[in-house]
Amino acid sequence: xKELVEKLNTKYALQDIxxxxxxxxxxxxxxxxxxxxxxYMRDYEGFAHxxxxxxxxxxxxxxxxxxxxLNNPQQRCDVALxxxxxxxxxxxxxxxxxxxxxWTYQREIREAFGIQFPGSPRVEExxxxxxxxxxxxxxxxxxxxxxxxxxxFPRGGRTTNDPATYMREKLYPNQPVTAKKNKNVE
Amino acid sequence: MSELNINSKVQEMLERSEQNAKNSEKTFVRPExxxxxxxxxxxxxxxxxxxxxxFSGERPKEEKPKNAIVEKFLNWARSxxxxxxxxxxxxxxxxxxPLVTPRYDMFRFGVQMRPTPRQSNAFIISGYLSVKTLKxxxxxxxxxxxxxxxxxxxxxxxxxGMYYDSYSTINRLDKYIPVDVYIAGxxxxxxxxxxxxxxxxxxxxxxxxxxxxxxxxxxxxYKANQKKIIKDWNMPDYNW
Amino acid sequence: MNIYVKIAYTFLGLMIVLNWGMLxxxxxxxxxxxxxxxxxxxxxxxxxxxxxxxxxxxxxxHGVMFYLGPVFRFSGAVGLFLFMPILxxxxxxxxxxxxxxxxLILYFQLFGMLGMALGAGxxxxxxxxxxxxxxxxxxAAVELPMTMGIIALAIQYQTLSISEIVAAQQGGFLxxxxxxxxxxxxxxxxxxxxxxxxSPFNLVKAPNEIPIGPPTEYHxxxxxxxxxxxxxxxxxxxxxxxxxxxxxxxxxxxLIIKSFLIYxxxxxxGMVFPRFRIEQSVAWFFKIPLLxxxxxxxxxxx
Numbered sequence: 001x002k003e004l005v006e007k008l009n010t011k012y013a014l015q016d017i018x019x020x021x022x023x024x025x026x027x028x029x030x031x032x033x034x035x036x037x038x039x040y041m042r043d044y045e046g047f048a049h050x051x052x053x054x055x056x057x058x059x060x061x062x063x064x065x066x067x068x069x070l071n072n073p074q075q076r077c078d079v080a081l082x083x084x085x086x087x088x089x090x091x092x093x094x095x096x097x098x099x100x101x102x103w104t105y106q107r108e109i110r111e112a113f114g115i116q117f118p119g120s121p122r123v124e125e126x127x128x129x130x131x132x133x134x135x136x137x138x139x140x141x142x143x144x145x146x147x148x149x150x151x152x153f154p155r156g157g158r159t160t161n162d163p164a165t166y167m168r169e170k171l172y173p174n175q176p177v178t179a180k181k182n183k184n185v186e
Numbered sequence: 187m188s189e190l191n192i193n194s195k196v197q198e199m200l201e202r203s204e205q206n207a208k209n210s211e212k213t214f215v216r217p218e219x220x221x222x223x224x225x226x227x228x229x230x231x232x233x234x235x236x237x238x239x240x241f242s243g244e245r246p247k248e249e250k251p252k253n254a255i256v257e258k259f260l261n262w263a264r265s266x267x268x269x270x271x272x273x274x275x276x277x278x279x280x281x282x283x284p285l286v287t288p289r290y291d292m293f294r295f296g297v298q299m300r301p302t303p304r305q306s307n308a309f310i311i312s313g314y315l316s317v318k319t320l321k322x323x324x325x326x327x328x329x330x331x332x333x334x335x336x337x338x339x340x341x342x343x344x345x346x347g348m349y350y351d352s353y354s355t356i357n358r359l360d361k362y363i364p365v366d367v368y369i370a371g372x373x374x375x376x377x378x379x380x381x382x383x384x385x386x387x388x389x390x391x392x393x394x395x396x397x398x399x400x401x402x403x404x405x406x407x408y409k410a411n412q413k414k415i416i417k418d419w420n421m422p423d424y425n426w
Numbered sequence: 427m428n429i430y431v432k433i434a435y436t437f438l439g440l441m442i443v444l445n446w447g448m449l450x451x452x453x454x455x456x457x458x459x460x461x462x463x464x465x466x467x468x469x470x471x472x473x474x475x476x477x478x479x480x481x482x483x484x485x486x487x488h489g490v491m492f493y494l495g496p497v498f499r500f501s502g503a504v505g506l507f508l509f510m511p512i513l514x515x516x517x518x519x520x521x522x523x524x525x526x527x528x529x530l531i532l533y534f535q536l537f538g539m540l541g542m543a544l545g546a547g548x549x550x551x552x553x554x555x556x557x558x559x560x561x562x563x564x565x566a567a568v569e570l571p572m573t574m575g576i577i578a579l580a581i582q583y584q585t586l587s588i589s590e591i592v593a594a595q596q597g598g599f600l601x602x603x604x605x606x607x608x609x610x611x612x613x614x615x616x617x618x619x620x621x622x623x624x625s626p627f628n629l630v631k632a633p634n635e636i637p638i639g640p641p642t643e644y645h646x647x648x649x650x651x652x653x654x655x656x657x658x659x660x661x662x663x664x665x666x667x668x669x670x671x672x673x674x675x676x677x678x679x680x681l682i683i684k685s686f687l688i689y690x691x692x693x694x695x696g697m698v699f700p701r702f703r704i705e706q707s708v709a710w711f712f713k714i715p716l717l718x719x720x721x722x723x724x725x726x727x728x
Binding site for chain 2 (some may be wrong): 459463464465466467468470471472475477478481482483484486632633638643644645649
């Protein structure tokens with residue numbers, strides 16, 4: 001594992017290397033080199049299994065983080081490569097030619113975060129939402145509450161009660177409090 | 187694994203997705219539903235619009251009850267024979283299977299499950315309803331023959347419940363299809379569902395469960411609400 | 427007998443058969459419910475269902491054949507009734523049976539299924555088309571051993587008239603075909619399981635298979651007609667087997683006892699055995715029942 005990380009580091013200049021476990025490492029890599037790195041790992045280092053690809057919205061840094069997780073079934077180890085890309089007009093090189101399941105991940109990320117993957121097959125198709133015209137729904141500056149109030153017909157007069165206190169007040173007003181008070185409730 | 191060779195199918199998909207990207211005005215019409223010209227066997231060219239040519243474009247009509255005494259008898263029969271469409275939309279659909287078990291046994295009350303909307307006359311909306319499911323619900327509801335009844339199960343159908351702020355689930359069901367009976371709770375237990383059936387029976391016997399006519403009367407209003415949130419409206423206006 | 431009196435008797439007989447079929451059907455559902463530990467539907471349920479189906483206001487059509495599907499099935503059921511001697515020796519209940527009615531009855535069994543095929547095809551619902559192709563496949567597999575058994579009986583009694591077959595079986599239960607020709611009777615009664623359409627051979631119309639099969643599109647009055655003809659068909663099938671194998675009936679009491687037992691032979695088999703897939707049921711009919719049918723014919727050929 002250590003040797004592999006050393007090799008990758010000299011070739012692709014990794015940053016922020018974190019060993020989550022003995023056989024799992026996270027590292028950041030530049031946007032230009034990541035496809036090359038995972039191709040190299042697949043073809044030469046035996047990382048044949050593409051575990052998953054995910055996205056996170058770092059709105060404070062104005063960045064998206066894409067994470068590619070690869071697994072080596074022989075040596076039973078995982079390598080996760082993080083890529084930070086700009087939040088304005090986000091575009092990422094597609095990895096659809098390496099594994100077919102990448103198509104679906106990229107389709108999902110395009111729908112949820114609006115990141116473009118030019119050339120990825122079927123990437124324009126709907127993933128879970130049908131006919132979505134608003135901005136991508138997983139962005140952190142997309143206010144779902146506001147969207148729901150604007151689009152659907154909210155019914156007024158919503159109130160919430162803590163079930164334990166409410167039941168005690170309504171059903172057993174004269175009963176002494178024996179149960180422990182829930183510290184999360186004021 | 188075959189490396190880097192993109193077969194012809196992938197190529198085709200690529201072309202299609204590029205084309206989709208090009209005409210990116212959001213029309214949401216499936217390729218098979220597009221307006222197109224077809225050459226008839228005799229050589230003439232016909233223009234077809236599948237969404238309107240293949241389906242009946244008729245609007246629903248109000249079907250008023252006729253004779254009061256006969257209708258009273260028929261309403262009694264309707265109330266004693268409620269055929270429920272087996273369509274679970276949300277988490278409440280897990281509350282329906284216990285109804286056919288020995289413990290609750292809804293068959294005692296003349297409530298039975300039917301597998302097809304054509305033969306059923308009660309529709310249980312079980313819990314939260316996403317926009318994607320709403321489209322299917324509308325299709326199924328409109329295919330049911332009148333008189334038809336809707337039972338809204340759970341808080342989610344009343345005011346959105348715990349999903350009131352979700353971007354993909356509706357808040358009030360009665361804006362989209364008319365509702366006869368609400369069963370509040372999150373989730374209501376099967377007993378509550380049986381009580382709901384009892385309430386529905388009362389309504390039918392009193393002749394108050396004429397919501398299918400209400401749907402026909404306020405058809406434009408309901409359609410406007412439905413089309414407001416279902417942006418990819420690729421079905422006929424009324425699914426006969 | 428005056429033809430008007432005959433017509434009145436025919437209508438009365440149809441009514442009796444229909445109600446008896448509904449009663450047997452609801453008893454079947456009751457037994458199923460009791461085996462599952464439930465109360466089950468009330469006994470009035472099929473009548474209420476029928477009234478409700480007729481009271482449905484919306485009626486859609488997909489074309490002429492869509493109307494004709496239930497009509498064909500209903501006429502198949504009524505035809506089966508018209509040409510079947512119900513009570514032996516009572517002129518009023520011999521209906522319109524004649525020399526050679528056995529051939530006509532065999533044809534009417536298939537008639538309803540063919541009508542359903544036409545109507546289901548016109549409905550345009552893919553589930554109906556799949557359902558009806560399954561139904562016809564299974565029906566062909568049922569018909570073959572049953573017809574062989576019936577032909578064996580015809581050879582045995584040297585007649586194609588049901589009344590004569592019944593007449594030949596009178597005079598004590600040892601004269602029944604069931605005892606005089608057990609091989610042909612076994613072939614008929616095994617394929618009878620398929621003709622009744624209960625589990626294990628109910629894949630075609632079971633509600634929890636691809637939704638309900640051929641009648642997927644049928645609603646309201648159409649469904650009411652289908653239910654009615656289904657109930658008449660159920661009773662007429664039992665009466666056919668009663669006439670062929672169990673010596674027929676000479677009074678209503680005997681008819682009720684015998685048809686009930688024959689019907690519930692199919693029901694109880696259904697309660698015990700799970701559902702066959704269509705290729706399994708076709709294979710099943712082509713094994714033992716078909717072999718028995720062959721043997722029955724060969725026995726009387728030599």
